[in-house]
Amino acid sequence: MSEPVLVIDFDKCTGCRACEIACSLANCGEANPEKSRIRIVKVNEIAKIIPVPVVCMHCENPPCETVCPMSAIFTDPSTKSRRINEEKCIGCSACVYACPFGAIVVDRSTGYAFTCNLCNSDPVCVKFCPTEALRYINSDEVSMRLKRTRLNKYVDFIKAEAK
Amino acid sequence: MSYLYAGTILFIDLGQRKISMEPTSSYSRAYLGGRGINIRLLYDHMSPGVDPLAPSSFIVFGVGPLGGSTVSSGRTEITAKSPESGILGMSNFGGNFGGELKYAGYDHIVITGKADRPVYIWINNDQVNIKDASKIWGKDTYETQNLIRQELNDPEAKVACIGPAGENLVRFASIQSELGNGAGRTGMGTVMGSKNLKAIAVRGTKGVKLADSVEYLTIAENLQQALRENPQCQELARYGTSRNQDNMFNFIWDQAKGKPPSQYAIFTKYKPKRAGCFGCPIQCMDLYDVPGIGSGVISCALYFEFANTVLCYDAALSLECAIVCQRYGIDCISAAKILAWLMELYEKGVITPTDTDGIPMKWGSRAAIRGMLDKIVYRQGIGDILANGILHAIKKIGAGSEEYANQVKGIPMVEVWSPDTLPLLKGMALATAVSSRGDSMTARTAEIEIGAELVPLGLNGEAAGELAKSVREQAKMITGTEKAAMRQEYEGKPALVAYSEDLAILADSLSTCKNMGPFVGRPFSPEYQATLFSAGSGVKTSVDILFEFAKKVRTLERSYDIREGLTRETDTLPKQFMDKPIEKGRFTGEVLESDKFEKMKSEYYALRGWDAVTGIPTKETLERLGLSEIAQDLVKPAKLT
Numbered sequence: 064m065s066e067p068v069l070v071i072d073f074d075k076c077t078g079c080r081a082c083e084i085a086c087s088l089a090n091c092g093e094a095n096p097e098k099s100r101i102r103i104v105k106v107n108e109i110a111k112i113i114p115v116p117v118v119c120m121h122c123e124n125p126p127c128e129t130v131c132p133m134s135a136i137f138t139d140p141s142t143k144s145r146r147i148n149e150e151k152c153i154g155c156s157a158c159v160y161a162c163p164f165g166a167i168v169v170d171r172s173t174g175y176a177f178t179c180n181l182c183n184s185d186p187v188c189v190k191f192c193p194t195e196a197l198r199y200i201n202s203d204e205v206s207m208r209l210k211r212t213r214l215n216k217y218v219d220f221i222k223a224e225a226k
Numbered sequence: 227m228s229y230l231y232a233g234t235i236l237f238i239d240l241g242q243r244k245i246s247m248e249p250t251s252s253y254s255r256a257y258l259g260g261r262g263i264n265i266r267l268l269y270d271h272m273s274p275g276v277d278p279l280a281p282s283s284f285i286v287f288g289v290g291p292l293g294g295s296t297v298s299s300g301r302t303e304i305t306a307k308s309p310e311s312g313i314l315g316m317s318n319f320g321g322n323f324g325g326e327l328k329y330a331g332y333d334h335i336v337i338t339g340k341a342d343r344p345v346y347i348w349i350n351n352d353q354v355n356i357k358d359a360s361k362i363w364g365k366d367t368y369e370t371q372n373l374i375r376q377e378l379n380d381p382e383a384k385v386a387c388i389g390p391a392g393e394n395l396v397r398f399a400s401i402q403s404e405l406g407n408g409a410g411r412t413g414m415g416t417v418m419g420s421k422n423l424k425a426i427a428v429r430g431t432k433g434v435k436l437a438d439s440v441e442y443l444t445i446a447e448n449l450q451q452a453l454r455e456n457p458q459c460q461e462l463a464r465y466g467t468s469r470n471q472d473n474m475f476n477f478i479w480d481q482a483k484g485k486p487p488s489q490y491a492i493f494t495k496y497k498p499k500r501a502g503c504f505g506c507p508i509q510c511m512d513l514y515d516v517p518g519i520g521s522g523v524i525s526c527a528l529y530f531e532f533a534n535t536v537l538c539y540d541a542a543l544s545l546e547c548a549i550v551c552q553r554y555g556i557d558c559i560s561a562a563k564i565l566a567w568l569m570e571l572y573e574k575g576v577i578t579p580t581d582t583d584g585i586p587m588k589w590g591s592r593a594a595i596r597g598m599l600d601k602i603v604y605r606q607g608i609g610d611i612l613a614n615g616i617l618h619a620i621k622k623i624g625a626g627s628e629e630y631a632n633q634v635k636g637i638p639m640v641e642v643w644s645p646d647t648l649p650l651l652k653g654m655a656l657a658t659a660v661s662s663r664g665d666s667m668t669a670r671t672a673e674i675e676i677g678a679e680l681v682p683l684g685l686n687g688e689a690a691g692e693l694a695k696s697v698r699e700q701a702k703m704i705t706g707t708e709k710a711a712m713r714q715e716y717e718g719k720p721a722l723v724a725y726s727e728d729l730a731i732l733a734d735s736l737s738t739c740k741n742m743g744p745f746v747g748r749p750f751s752p753e754y755q756a757t758l759f760s761a762g763s764g765v766k767t768s769v770d771i772l773f774e775f776a777k778k779v780r781t782l783e784r785s786y787d788i789r790e791g792l793t794r795e796t797d798t799l800p801k802q803f804m805d806k807p808i809e810k811g812r813f814t815g816e817v818l819e820s821d822k823f824e825k826m827k828s829e830y831y832a833l834r835g836w837d838a839v840t841g842i843p844t845k846e847t848l849e850r851l852g853l854s855e856i857a858q859d860l861v862k863p864a865k866l867t
Contacts, residue, residue: 077500077509080322081297081450084505087433088443094295095329095433113499190447191297193454193463193507194500 065203066143069179069186071116075196078103078114082188082197089187090180098170100179101188101197116197118188119145119166119179127158127167127178136176144181152176229437230291230762231259232328235267236354238347240421241281241339245354250333256852258772259333260290261316261734262779264305267336268314269782269856274789278307278315278413279395279420281340287327287386287426288334293737294325295434296442296758297450298750300504301737302327302386302403308412309420310397310560310615311636311664313787315412316734319386320503321403323428324737326384330430341422346374346387349428359424363393366553367402368522374427387425388415389555391603395419397615398560402552406501406511406523410557412637412663413615437764445757450507452749457692459508459748462741463500466512467525468493486534492541493529508742514545522549527640531562534642536569537589547595554603559665563638564612564619565598570630577623583607629802635792637664641672645802646810649818651675653710653719656826657726659797660841662783669726673745674701675713693747700744716822720830728776735779777834778851781843784836789859794841797827 080103083096091098101118125145128136135151136158138144145167154174158167167178179186181199189197228251235253237246253263264286272284285306292299302324308315327335330351337347341356344363348355362373371385385403392399392415399415400408409415418424436442453459462470469490496516501523502509511525519542528548538544551558565587571577572587579586583601587594601609611622617636620628632639632648639648639658643666648655653671661668677690677697701711701718704725710718726745732752733740736759742750752769760767804820832838835847848857 077502079502079504079506079509081505081507084294084296085443085446088295088436088439088446091433092439093433093435095431096325097329097431098433187443187447191450191507193450193509 065201067184067199068121068202068205069118069181069189070198070200070205071118072196072198073113073115075194076103076114076116077194077196078105079193081191081193082116085187085191089182090177098177100166100177117164117166120164121145121179121181126161126163127176130157130161132157139180142181142184145178146180147176147178149173149175228254229435229764230295230759232289232331232333232432232434234332235263235334235336236332236349237336237338238354238356239339240337240341240345240356240423243341243356245356254291254333257779257782258290258735258775260288260293260301260303260737261305261318261731262290262775263334263735264288264303264316265314265779265782265786267334268305268307269786269789271336271338272307274791274859276307278309278312278417281421282338283307283417283420284336284338285414285417285421286334286336289324289328290333290735290737291763292755292758294328294504295436295762296446296505296738297453298503298506298508298739298742299737300324300506301734301739302409303734303737304401304409304414306414306417307790308414308637308663309395309416310413313635313664313790313792314662314783315414315417316663317400317409317411317414318734319401319403319407319409320506320739321384321407322504323384323386323403323407325504326428326430328430328434329432330428331432335426337421337423339421344422344424346423346425346427348378348383349426349430350380350383351430351432359422362424364390366390367555368405368553370425371404374425378427380429383427383429385425385427387555388418388423389553389603391554391556392416392419393424394603394605394613396556396603396605396613397618398557400552400555400557402555404523405513405521406525406528406552407503408552408555408557410527410559411665411667413557415555436762438761441761442758445754445761449750449754449758452754453507453742456747456749458746459742462510463508465490466498466500467510468512468529470510471526471530486537487539489529489533492533492539493524493545495541496545498524503739506739506742510741514549516542516545518542519546520549522552524548527559528552530641531558532595535562535566536595537566538595539590540592543592543596547599550596550599554599556599556603559640560616560638561599561602563632564602564616565595567616567619567627567631567638568598568612569594571623571627574630576625576627576630581608581623628800631800633664634658634661634799635664635796640665640667645806646808648799648803649806649808650813650816651713652716652818652823652826653713653722653726655799655803655818655823656719656830657723659799659823660723660827660830662727662780662787668730669723670730670740670745671719671722671726673697674711674722674726677746678711679713696747714816716826720826720833723830724780724833727780728773731776731779732772735775778853780834781836781847781851782853782856784834784841785843785848785853785856785860788842792841794827794831794839797841799823 083099086099344359367389400410498512500509501513515521532547657669658666705718705721709715
């Protein structure tokens with residue numbers, strides 16, 4: 064059966080950071096991008112480089128879970144997201160170094176790691192994304208969409224050649 | 227710990243290198259935040275008659291309670307005495323700076339004194355440092371931001387800075403942040419320059435606490451949904467501000483200088499990407515990256531000033547000037563309006579190239595626009611005179627040149643306003659004359675007055691029909707008469723102007739975006755502001771209470787202006803706007819009658835609770851608003867110099 068996944072379309076992101084406000088409000092009860100599970104990273108110097116949303120990629124084989132010395136990171140069976148058992152977490156940052164995306168962070172005010180929990184299968188960042196750069200859709204749909212995007216690029220190329 | 231506010235006002239004396247703090251709560255209960263607290267801080271700290279460029283002058287940065295915590299809340303308000311007009315100066319910019327300042331723990335920064343060498347302020351949460359800026363002095367605003375981020379080794383630092391225009395004390399220098407956010411009007415960058423203050427860099431990780439975050443998030447979600455579904459917003463989100471302006475102003479551009487080409491059509495070939503402020507779903511700005519010109523973010527005034535104002539329809543030149551203005555850190559409106567004024571004088575034969583260092587001031591000419599811009603910023607030749615503002619330039623050039631200068635209190639008028647256009651919109655004429663800072667961006671009645679007429683003029687199809695209907699209904703609700711929406715009527719205009727000013731004050735005080743507000747049929751209304759403020763602060767606050775704040779702030783701004791020497795007589799338009807029937811176009815014969823105009827003014831003063839004759843806030847009004855302690859300041863005001 065196909066699972067819903069969080070999909071990021073880089074081309075559509077305007078870098079407005081509405082997702083950061085929404086995430087921190089929903090998950091921490093305060094407006095604080097620093098505590099948002101999703102962050103927008105921008106290259107300030109070069110305008111044509113697009114903003115990049117960084118969020119947990121929900122890896123099938125998650126390095127954060129593997130390296131955790133306290134086995135504090137586990138996979139939530141309902142959403143397939145990574146959760147942190149705060150009773151076990153010692154805030155050592157091993158997961159932070161292991162994550163290739165920088166998507167897991169230790170909150171220095173609580174001392175525990177945090178990352179995207181997919182808001183119980185209803186991600187608030189998706190609701191606030193004005194351009195649909197963030198979507199929560201079925202994984203098989205994603206796969207076919209990517210194939211079609213690839214095809215469309217080829218079609219555009221042929222059309223341009225014909226002109 | 228108060229919710230929604232960061233909680234602290236930061237005081238920095240650059241001369242003494244002294245830093246102190248005060249809790250925001252001693253001001254927020256009476257003045258809300260942002261523009262409201264800014265004016266109280268300025269009123270309290272700056273004595274009347276002080277030269278805005280003297281070390282003892284003050285400049286205040288402020289972010290309101292909703293700043294950085296909801297959608298479309300990226301505004302930072304700056305207030306100081308204006309070196310361009312000599313009365314209250316204020317301007318605001320968007321982007322990510324405002325939110326970051328609050329996350330660092332500060333709602334306001336009050337700066338005074340003059341540093342002995344170029345410096346910048348680095349605010350990193352609790353750490354506030356005054357750092358040397360000798361190496362970046364002279365750099366443009368884009369470079370400055372990057373150099374500061376490099377030096378601090380913090381790519382996430384948000385920077386607001388001045389460019390060469392501010393350093394050279396060009397009287398209309400701006401403060402810029404990122405690629406396209408500028409506080410342009412009334413010379414706020416000049417005040418920074420006079421203090422040897424190149425920039426403020428800020429990094430904050432503390433966040434904004436909320437009383438009821440669940441409720442707050444629900445309202446924010448409804449609001450962002452409303453913004454995305456609103457047709458006016460969709461138009462803006464899809465096409466940016468250039469097409470919006472085409473729609474709003476086309477019939478008036480036509481009136482001013484012959485029908486211009488569509489701005490949207492000119493610039494769309496460069497395929498801009500969407501850009502905008504913190505947390506805003508609309509992203510109304512356009513991000514350009516054009517080989518040979520460079521990258522930059524353009525919106526609103528930056529479009530029309532270097533196209534329609536100076537009659538330059540060469541997209542490459544126009545775009546170049548818009549980006550260069552931001553790099554130099556100069557108010558594109560005042561700069562372009564001064565260039566257009568010279569062009570008008572040249573066309574009428576009042577000046578010759580010998581008056582302008584050999585440059586013929588021809589409409590749309592590259593030498594006249596781009597060349598003269600450089601001269602102003604670096605104060606070369608005639609540029610040295612122009613850099614001191616339009617009033618100064620009028621004095622130097624003389625020869626009846628003031629008749630062609632469309633300015634109020636030394637501030638060149640925004641948009642298309644000229645003797646051929648402003649008399650058409652009676653509300654806008656009043657708003658321009660009575661504005662607390664000398665320009666009409668503080669009261670947007672134009673959207674109503676033009677909106678109501680889009681249909682008769684056959685513009686923009688169905689959406690225009692909806693807009694026209696809604697603005698008439700709105701006008702009736704506000705003033706009691708639908709006539710207030712009709713641009714040629716005098717009736718209801720004072721109430722419309724007052725209401726529109728209050729809307730702007732609320733947005734600027736709460737740090738939400740005016741452009742997402744109700745006057746253009748967009749949803750970020752006082753109702754949303756009130757519910758967000760109530761949920762976030764935990765203090766139940768109605769729309770009526772918000773408007774009470776706005777009225778109080780307006781009267782305090784007025785008192786500031788009166789204390790600096792503003793009078794009823796200076797609340798006016800240049801004489802070429804009055805009693806002169808329009809001589810061309812489809813509005814031939816329409817006129818702004820001075821007696822009816824004066825009547826509107828008296829009515830406006832009375833509505834505000836000010837003396838209908840002198841325009842000075844009455845003792846009763848000051849008492850009612852809780853401002854009785856300032857009554858004595860208004861008895862013997864200074865003379866405006």
